Amino acid sequence: MSKRVTSRVGELAEPILEEMNLDLIDIEFQKEGSNWFLRVFIDKEGGVDIDDCGIVSEKLSKRLDEVDPIQQAYFLEVSSPGIERPLKNEKDIHWAVGKRVNLSTYEPIENMKIFEGTLTEFDGTALSVLEGKKTYQIPYDKVAKARIAVVF
Incomplete structure (x- = not known):
């Protein structure tokens, strides 16, 4: 299930990120305790700041509400991949x-x-x-x- 969710969220996030000249680094959808978390990691040359994360979070949240690809309740987090950026592909x-x-x-x-x-x-x-x-x-x-x- 989480692979299907991350794939669909990636499809929805890409146009938003392209418009802002940002790169999609990774998406995680996982349960921690009783809560589900959707984490979207973004980056750009020189790094992202809190404003980039906030704008992407707002736009992606609106798009996810429209399409509603996730059945359960979840928390959306948009952030930088950090200094130990994963190399996924x-x-x-x-x-x-x-x-x-x-x-x-x-x-x-x-x-x-x-x-x-x-x-x-x-x-x-x-x-x-x-x-x-x-x-x-x-x-x-x-x-x-x-x-x-x-x-x-």
Whole structure:
């Protein structure tokens, strides 16, 4: 059910975000305790601010009320993906080239399942991650989770 909801909400959110030159990063629909939460994560070059989130929340809420794709009551939250932005698809991975990333794999690659380093290349089938002086070639279909790594 949540996959169907997130897909439909994405379809409704895209025109709003395009109009505002914002990117849809992720959508979550999940139950926490007795409440359902619909979380929409947005971003743009230079980052989003509270005004961007407020405007998207208002416009998307109105559109969701019109179409009514969700049966149960829920809380809508629109926010930035944060500094540890998830990398959910190929577009996100391409965007992250040159940035520090953290990723985990479904199975060990060179006896490791967690990698953190600079994403130096992504050719659509494999990611090149420079960790120290060694570059790891990680097949894209073996990546379980990927996100921007926090650098202090």
